Amino acid sequence: MFGKQYVRELHKQGINSLPIVCIISVFIGAVICIQMRINTESPFLPSQLTGYATRETMILEFSSAILCLILAGKVGSNIASEIGTMRITEQIDALDIMGVNSANYLILPKILAFVTMIPCLVTFSITTGLLGGFGVALFTEMITPMEYEQGIQYSFLPYSIQYSIEKSLVFAFIVTSIASYYGYTVKGGAREVGKASTNAVVNSSVIILLFDVMLTKLLLS
Amino acid sequence: MIEVKNVNKSFDGKQVLFDISANLLEGHANLIIGQSGSGKTVLMKSVAGIHRIDSGEILYDGRNISQMKSNELNLLRREIGMLFQGSALFDSLTVKDNVMFPLRMFSNKSEEEMEERARFCLERVDLLRALDLYPSEISGGMQKRAAIARAIVLNPKYLFCDEPNSGLDPKTSLLIDRLILEITHEYNITTIINTHDMNSVMEIGENIVFISKGHKSWQGNNTEIYDTGNEDLENLIFASDLYKKIKKAHQMGI
Numbered sequence A: 001m002f003g004k005q006y007v008r009e010l011h012k013q014g015i016n017s018l019p020i021v022c023i024i025s026v027f028i029g030a031v032i033c034i035q036m037r038i039n040t041e042s043p044f045l046p047s048q049l050t051g052y053a054t055r056e057t058m059i060l061e062f063s064s065a066i067l068c069l070i071l072a073g074k075v076g077s078n079i080a081s082e083i084g085t086m087r088i089t090e091q092i093d094a095l096d097i098m099g100v101n102s103a104n105y106l107i108l109p110k111i112l113a114f115v116t117m118i119p120c121l122v123t124f125s126i127t128t129g130l131l132g133g134f135g136v137a138l139f140t141e142m143i144t145p146m147e148y149e150q151g152i153q154y155s156f157l158p159y160s161i162q163y164s165i166e167k168s169l170v171f172a173f174i175v176t177s178i179a180s181y182y183g184y185t186v187k188g189g190a191r192e193v194g195k196a197s198t199n200a201v202v203n204s205s206v207i208i209l210l211f212d213v214m215l216t217k218l219l220l221s
Numbered sequence B: 001m002i003e004v005k006n007v008n009k010s011f012d013g014k015q016v017l018f019d020i021s022a023n024l025l026e027g028h029a030n031l032i033i034g035q036s037g038s039g040k041t042v043l044m045k046s047v048a049g050i051h052r053i054d055s056g057e058i059l060y061d062g063r064n065i066s067q068m069k070s071n072e073l074n075l076l077r078r079e080i081g082m083l084f085q086g087s088a089l090f091d092s093l094t095v096k097d098n099v100m101f102p103l104r105m106f107s108n109k110s111e112e113e114m115e116e117r118a119r120f121c122l123e124r125v126d127l128l129r130a131l132d133l134y135p136s137e138i139s140g141g142m143q144k145r146a147a148i149a150r151a152i153v154l155n156p157k158y159l160f161c162d163e164p165n166s167g168l169d170p171k172t173s174l175l176i177d178r179l180i181l182e183i184t185h186e187y188n189i190t191t192i193i194n195t196h197d198m199n200s201v202m203e204i205g206e207n208i209v210f211i212s213k214g215h216k217s218w219q220g221n222n223t224e225i226y227d228t229g230n231e232d233l234e235n236l237i238f239a240s241d242l243y244k245k246i247k248k249a250h251q252m253g254i
């Protein structure tokens, strides 16, 4: 039963998030590339800087923290409203009265599934983001694909990927556990479920930002 | 038999149940009746152990549930089936999977045996044709029946039904009442039914507990109910002209 629930959540939170992650990452990757190019266009700066800066921005911040903020909106609100609806329609009481540990049964697979999927989502986001930047190099005259490629390979630290994934694991845990908490403790009706879902998103976003600062300080300096 | 002794229950300082005592009999349909908001659902959920009571005792054949450890409580809960006011079917599962859910959780039967048991229960409530539909795709009465099938799938010793026929037409609600009564007699279940449907009271009221504003104010059966001298109860049951006429006819011995 648990395994089935877990696989379902892997699919719902992981696979179903790929399209939005892809779209957002490609566009942000492209935009960052363009802006970097415009801001660093100077005879004193090497043209490889654009690719380098795009890569660093994507890996260090966008694909972990910002991505998780976006997914807090998608996954967090989904979890809070699903569990909240189960609460107000007595489905959680039904689990309890059967002797099923409802918190375990409902919440644990969700947290585990999202924590399992987030490294894939982060890696996917970094890749598609860099491809977005490459698109700019390919289809505009701003930089050549060659310069972009050299840029994204310049002075690459594998540790930054690890840092990004470690951060995202923490964020994934924050999003799912806070959303589950708000959903599980709903009292009342549809209005309260809506409120719980909003609260889940707002609060997990704020906590993600706090942890982002702390983790960056801890892991990078 | 479930013995309820001096139960009090409040939410955030607002008391809902006041010193309720009643015996709920084995092999009988025990009805809890009362006006909307009188505390029927709270009483049922307290007896079933979903709400923790403030004081008092609830004994399941002598076993006190407020003193049970959580693993004992979980074992007891496998003997309990419950039909909720809003059916509470899991909306991500089909009717069949809903009914099979308790089996999958708690029995070590093979998949075929479980399926057979689920079919048997669904047959019992005449719902075999809705096997692969989702709860949102079937009518309210069908949801109620699916929920009954789920509640009885593990052969419970105690069956709780919160308003099994609210929102149903008189014919369907009669069918459901009779179904519950039949199952109760057939398997010697201690059945507790919340209702404010007077047809049910007259039809299946073998042991009726009347709750008024959180107090128990009368207990008896469906023949005694005509002469209770209890004003609140008369106002509730004989509220409509039709029932007033029935009462008069009954008193005249027709």
Ligand SMILES: Nc1ncnc2c1ncn2[C@@H]1O[C@H](COP(=O)(O)OP(=O)(O)OP(=O)(O)O)[C@@H](O)[C@H]1O
Pocket (backbone or CB within 6 Å): B011, B016, B034, B035, B036, B037, B038, B039, B040, B041, B042, B043, B085, B196
């Ligand atoms: N979880 C809760 N928290 C706080 N108050 C509650 C809770 N559940 C019920 N109450 C209060 O308890 C009182 C009795 O409610 P209950 O649901 O038992 O009524 P009922 O007799 O089942 O009514 P109905 O026939 O409409 O279902 C109500 O005043 C309600 O506000």
Ligand SMILES: [Mg+2]
Pocket (backbone or CB within 6 Å): B040, B041, B042, B085, B162, B163, B194
């Ligand atoms: Mg009720």
